[in-house]
Each structure stands twice: as structure tokens, then as C-alpha cells.
Amino acid sequence: xxxxxxxxxxxxxxxxxxxxxxxxxxxxxxxxxxxxxxxxxxxxxxxxxxxxxxxxxxxxxxxxxxxxxxxxxxxxxxxxxxxxxxxxxxxxxxxxxxxxxxxxxxxxxxxxxxxxxxxxxxxxxxxxxxxxxxxxxxxxxxxxxxxxxxxxxxxxxxxxxxxxxxxxxxxxxxxxxxxxxxxxxxxxxxxxxxxxxxxxxxxxxxxxxxxxxxxxxxxxxxxxxxxxxxxxxxxxxxxxxxxxxxxxxxxxxxxxxxxxxxxxxxxxxxxxxxxxxxxxxxxxxxxxxxxxxxxxxxxxxxxxxxxxxxxxxxxxxxxxxxxxxxxxxxxxxxxxxxxxxxxxxxxxxxxxxxxxxxxxxxxxxxxxxxxxxxxxxxxxxxxxxxxxxxxxxxxxxxxxxxxxxxxxxxxxxxxxxxxxxxxxxxxxxxxxxxxxxxxxxxxxxxxxxxxxxxxxxxxxxxxxxxxxxxxxxxxxxxxxxxxxxxxxxxxxxxxxxxxxxxxxxxxxxxxxxxxxxxxxxxxxxxxxxxxxxxxxxxxxxxxxxxxxxxxxxxxxxxxxxxxxxxxxxxxxx
Numbered sequence: 204x205x206x207x208x209x210x211x212x213x214x215x216x217x218x219x220x221x222x223x224x225x226x227x228x229x230x231x232x233x234x235x236x237x238x239x240x241x242x243x244x245x246x247x248x249x250x251x252x253x254x255x256x257x258x259x260x261x262x263x264x265x266x267x268x269x270x271x272x273x274x275x276x277x278x279x280x281x282x283x284x285x286x287x288x289x290x291x292x293x294x295x296x297x298x299x300x301x302x303x304x305x306x307x308x309x310x311x312x313x314x315x316x317x318x319x320x321x322x323x324x325x326x327x328x329x330x331x332x333x334x335x336x337x338x339x340x341x342x343x344x345x346x347x348x349x350x351x352x353x354x355x356x357x358x359x360x361x362x363x364x365x366x367x368x369x370x371x372x373x374x375x376x377x378x379x380x381x382x383x384x385x386x387x388x389x390x391x392x393x394x395x396x397x398x399x400x401x402x403x404x405x406x407x408x409x410x411x412x413x414x415x416x417x418x419x420x421x422x423x424x425x426x427x428x429x430x431x432x433x434x435x436x437x438x439x440x441x442x443x444x445x446x447x448x449x450x451x452x453x454x455x456x457x458x459x460x461x462x463x464x465x466x467x468x469x470x471x472x473x474x475x476x477x478x479x480x481x482x483x484x485x486x487x488x489x490x491x492x493x494x495x496x497x498x499x500x501x502x503x504x505x506x507x508x509x510x511x512x513x514x515x516x517x518x519x520x521x522x523x524x525x526x527x528x529x530x531x532x533x534x535x536x537x538x539x540x541x542x543x544x545x546x547x548x549x550x551x552x553x554x555x556x557x558x559x560x561x562x563x564x565x566x567x568x569x570x571x572x573x574x575x576x577x578x579x580x581x582x583x584x585x586x587x588x589x590x591x592x593x594x595x596x597x598x599x600x601x602x603x604x605x606x607x608x609x610x611x612x613x614x615x616x617x618x619x620x621x622x623x624x625x626x627x628x629x630x631x632x633x634x635x636x637x638x639x640x641x642x643x644x645x646x647x648x649x650x651x652x653x654x655x656x657x658x659x660x661x662x663x664x665x666x667x668x669x670x671x672x673x674x675x676x677x678x679x680x681x682x683x684x685x686x687x688x689x690x691x692x693x694x695x696x697x698x699x700x701x702x703x704x705x706x707x708x709x710x711x712x713x714x715x716x717x718x719x720x721x722x723x724x725x726x727x728x729x730x731x732x733x734x735x736x737x738x739x740x741x742x743x744x745x746x747x748x749x750x751x752x753x754x755x756x757x758x759x760x761x762x763x764x765x766x767x768x769x770x771x772x773x774x775x776x
Contacts, residue, residue, distance in 0.1 A: 275437070286463055288310070291315075297759070302767035307770075315433070318419050323415075330365070331369060342358060348750060348751075349746035350746075361757070368760055434451050439508070441509060469741050470766075474500030484517040485712070489584065490706075491708055492708070492709045492711070494709070511732055513743070517714030518577060520712070523573060524708065528706050545703070551566060587704075605626035612691070614688065640703065664702065718737050
């Protein structure tokens with residue numbers, strides 16, 4: 204598109220084209236401006252990461268942290284726009300699309316190299332409604348079942364626009380299908396929602412298509428968008444209490460003052476890679492995340508520096524696959540070929556905490572996935588264990604996870620993520636994978652539970668398993684009241700037995716800055732901070748715990764859209 208500019212700062216586009224994308228900088232020069240504004244501090248805190256994590260090569264070569272305590276000592280270039288977007292994942296892309304559709308000139312900034320380095324490529328479904336006539340029903344369901352813990356004024360606006368957003372994306376080449384999930388008496392519903400819209404494809408598995416390419420195409424269709432990759436926002440510009448732009452620095456060290464007439468939309472993806480913030484707001488939990496390394500709380504800190512108030516809802520969203528282990532060479536349960544023994548949590552195996560005690564209904568982990576068991580997993584500090592038998596491992600070599608669970612418990616997987624990424628596969632290498640895990644130090648094997656407790660050092664394991672087998676024989680779980688169909692004993696002849704250690708595997712954090720119905724940031728007196736918008740995981744829109752499938756991505760899409768609408772209105776009316 205003629206007006207669209209792409210700042211890639213002399214680097215490849217990140218999608219293998221080998222090209223460099225320049226920009227006519229003069230198109231954004233409006234003259235030399237005096238620096239009368241006060242720069243607000245944007246803290247780029249160190250992430251809680253492992254060197255093997257992240258979203259691929261696009262986040263591995265991250266720019267040097269350029270945190271500033273004051274207005275930058277120099278400004279190399281002044282840029283003018285209507286709306287500045289900080290963070291270009293799901294929410295940021297949505298903001299860029301909506302703002303440009305409304306005729307605004309937008310500058311979008313992200314520390315990643317390209318779309319492929321953002322969380323936009325690793326999301327799948329978002330909550331929607333089949334038609335707008337369902338809006339009152341869905342609104343009541345979401346508000347009442349969550350006990351009004353979400354941002355209910357935002358919610359009604361979100362439900363009013365989500366179908367239009369989906370239609371817009373479809374028209375621009377995104378691959379989207381609609382899946383209804385009405386509750387029934389036999390199946391209360393995976394999430395209890397009216398309908399869910401799913402985008403196909405996945406960054407890690409890529410079974411259905413190239414998500415990054417689709418989002419790149421979406422951005423390419425935006426007239427008036429200047430996309431600045433490998434660029435870090437270091438401060439917000441505040442004039443008489445109004446946010447009127449930001450300061451940014453690219454990977455070459457070039458410093459920009461970006462004046463944004465309509466304001467700044469902050470959507471940097473939460474703080475899952477910030478150990479200090481996770482500990483402060485959620486508790487001491489060991490977290491390994493698929494999210495890109497830049498989800499380190501910088502956007503939330505940026506807003507706090509202007510007086511924005513944190514909300515009250517904080518949580519971790521566990522991945523549906525359950526867990527992984529930091530000692531393993533593989534860090535993605537969704538990638539076919541990863542250590543398959545890490546999939547044990549989703550197939551009903553007994554789950555223990557660090558004290559060797561059961562603490563979560565293992566049947567729910569199969570029925571609704573670990574995403575909906577995030578709170579008990581978080582409460583236990585993120586580390587948990589599953590117990591497997593040799594008989595089970597031998598069966599899984601030739602039986603798909605779907606058939607195995609169906610034969611063992613009479614339950615058919617219904618969760619879309621499980622069906623899409625796990626259920627269709629047998630695990631032919633599971634025996635070798637178990638031996639690898641033993642070598643790496645996150646799996647133990649023994650002929651009896653007493654011996655397994657001794658070799659693993661997990662106290663109470665033998666007593667817990669004896670108690671569990673007794674409840675299976677009686678047909679009643681007197682501790683967690685698990686569905687009796689899932690009460691399958693571990694018999695002596697099924698041995699030897701394996702204890703598998705898992706760490707909390709998270710998609711994202713939930714919780715951030717309080718906002719109003721228009722995604723405008725609020726201060727400590729619940730007053731709007733003019734020109735400052737929060738979207739995605741940086742905003743306090745979601746309910747805690749996570750109750751409704753697709754709301755995390757859906758609220759990111761919707762908040763970016765709604766924030767852009769209000770920001771553009773400030774400029775163009």
C-alpha cells in the first residue's frame with residue numbers, strides 16, 4: 204500500500220525474504236520541536252527466561268536495554284502521527300488495523316524483529332458470539348459466572364465489536380473458522396460459551412498455515428502505518444497530565460521523539476518473563492513460557508510511571524498441554540517430536556505436589572485442560588509430578604491419546620487445543636523419551652512406589668498412591684471427589700512405575716493497569732489519564748481465575764480495537 208512504511212532498521216524482515224525495508228523519514232518530519240515535555244520512565248526489567256525459550260530467531264537477538272530516567276539527552280529525529288502503538292502482538296496489530304481503517308496515521312513499535320517474534324503467532328482461538336442478538340446472553344453469562352471480576356463496562360463494548368473485527372480479518376486474508384460450543388446436559392461445554400471463533404495455524408506446529416505471514420499481510424494492508432521493529436519505547440511524553448507521545452530508541456541507538464496527537468496505546472504482553480513481578484503479584488512460581496522474551500512488564504511499568512493504577516486481578520495462564528521441564532532439551536509441548544512423556548498431565552495420570560500429595564482433580568485436566576487448573580498449579584509453586592505405569596507407556600506407543608483416554612475412562616477429548624495438537628497422535632518414542640528424561644534428571648523409575656519414593660526423594664509418594672488405589676477400589680475419591688470413571692488403579696502387575704516432574708508452562712500473565720470501558724488508563728482516583736490506553740495483557744480486563752476459553756486473546760483483540768477507536772476520535776472526531 205502506497206502510504207504504508209516499514210521500518211526494519213536495516214535488518215531482514217524476519218520471514219526469510221532477505222530484503223531490507225527502508226522508510227522515507229521525511230514523510231514523518233514536521234519540523235524541529237522544542238523538548239518541553241517531561242519524559243516518563245519506561246522500565247525494561249530483566250526477564251525470567253531460559254536461553255532456549257522465546258518465539259524463535261526473531262526474539263533471540265534482542266536490542267540492548269536503553270531505559271532512561273529522564274527526557275533523553277538527545278533527540279535524533281522527531282516523528283508525527285495520530286496514534287502511537289507500543290507492542291505489536293495480538294492487541295497491537297488490532298490497534299494498528301482499526302486506527303488506520305479510521306483514517307489515522309499510526310506508528311507501531313516493537314522490540315521484536317518482526318511479527319514472527321510476537322505472541323500474535325502463538326495464539327489460536329478467541330471468544331466470540333455467533334451473532335449480535337446473542338450479546339445480552341453472553342454478557343450475562345460472562346459477568347455472572349465470573350462473579351463480576353472482569354471489566355464489565357469493557358465487556359459489553361467488546362461483545363458488540365468482536366464479530367465485526369473477525370469479519371474484517373477474514374476479508375483481509377486471515378484464516379478463521381467458527382466453532383459453536385453451546386452447553387448441553389451431557390457436556391456442560393468446554394467453556395460454557397455460545398460460540399468461539401478460531402484462527403487456524405500455530406507458530407510452533409504450523410499444521411494449518413503460516414500465522415506470521417497472515418499477520419504480516421494484515422499489516423501490509425494498512426494504509427498510513429509506519430512499523431518500527433527492534434525499537435524500544437523508553438518513556439512517555441507528558442504535557443500537563445496528558446500523554447502526547449513517547450520516546451523510543453532503535454537497535455542502532457537512534458533516539459526518536461514520537462508525537463501522537465490521539466495518544467499512546469500500550470500493549471506489550473504482560474510480565475510472564477519478569478520473575479520479580481511474577482513473585483510480587485502472583486507468588487513464587489517457577490514459570491517457563493512460550494511467550495516472547497519481551498513480555499517483561501515494561502509496558503505496565505511505563506504506565507505506572509505516569510500515575511496509572513494497577514488493577515486487582517492477577518493470574519498465570521497455564522498452557523493446555525500442562526507442563527514441561529527446564530532440565531529437558533525440549534521446551535514446547537505443542538511441538539510434535541518433543542519429549543512425549545511431558546504430555547502425561549492431560550491424560551488423567553495421578554498428579555502430586557512437592558509434598559507428594561494430590562491437589563487437583565486429574566480428570567479436569569483431561570476434560571478442561573491445565574489452562575483451567577492454573578490456580579491450583581500456581582498455588583503449588585509451579586512444580587508438580589505425574590505417576591505413570593509401564594503398561595500405560597507400552598499402550599501409548601501405538602494408541603493415540605484420544606483413543607487411550609476413551610478406552611481408559613470412557614471420555615472423548617472435546618477441547619479444541621487438545622484435539623488440534625495432541626489427541627491425534629500416538630507416542631511411538633515414549634519409552635526412549637522416558638529414558639532420556641531419567642538421564643536428564645526429571646523422571647525416575649522403580650518397581651514399586653516405595654522404591655520410587657526412595658529414588659526420587661518425593662516424600663509421601665508411596666502412602667499417597669496406596670491411599671489412591673484404595674479409593675479406586677471403593678469407587679469414591681474422598682479427597683478431591685474426582686469422577687469415578689477416572690478412578691483407575693495402579694496395579695502391581697502394571698509396573699514398573701515412573702514419576703515425571705513438570706514445571707508450570709504458561710502462555711501469559713493476566714493482570715495490569717485499570718482501564719475504563721474505552722481502554723483508557725485510570726489513575727489512583729479512578730480518573731482517566733488522557734491519551735494513555737492499555738490493551739491486551741497490560742490491561743486489567745480479564746477475570747481471575749481463567750474461566751472462559753478464548754477470552755485472553757479475544758480481549759486482546761477487542762481492547763486494541765476499542766483503544767484505537769477512542770484514540771482516533773481524539774484527533775479526527
